[in-house]
Amino acid sequence: MRSMAADPKRSSWGELEHSWWLFLIALSIGFLTWAAFGYIWLRTKARAWGLAAVGYLALLIAACVFLSYDQDTWQVGVGATG
Numbered sequence: 001m002r003s004m005a006a007d008p009k010r011s012s013w014g015e016l017e018h019s020w021w022l023f024l025i026a027l028s029i030g031f032l033t034w035a036a037f038g039y040i041w042l043r044t045k046a047r048a049w050g051l052a053a054v055g056y057l058a059l060l061i062a063a064c065v066f067l068s069y070d071q072d073t074w075q076v077g078v079g080a081t082g
Contacts, residue, residue, distance in 0.1 A: 034060060
């Protein structure tokens with residue numbers, strides 16, 4: 001079986017067309033990294049990618065919650081409530 005990289009019929013435009021999900025990360029400044037991992041998980045059905053998607057989403061939610069408090073203390077800056 002030949003790998004996809006060794007396929008002479010595969011063009012660079014085709015590779016770019018199938019890598020659109022990478023732009024999710026770049027255009028969203030990392031806020032949609034969980035969605036990119038989720039897309040990889042759906043395509044590969046590998047459990048590790050699903051765990052990465054859930055982990056990144058949990059970290060994003062936790063960061064939004066901890067940093068959304070309207071306090072002017074250093075604890076909020078490091079994600080601790082005080």
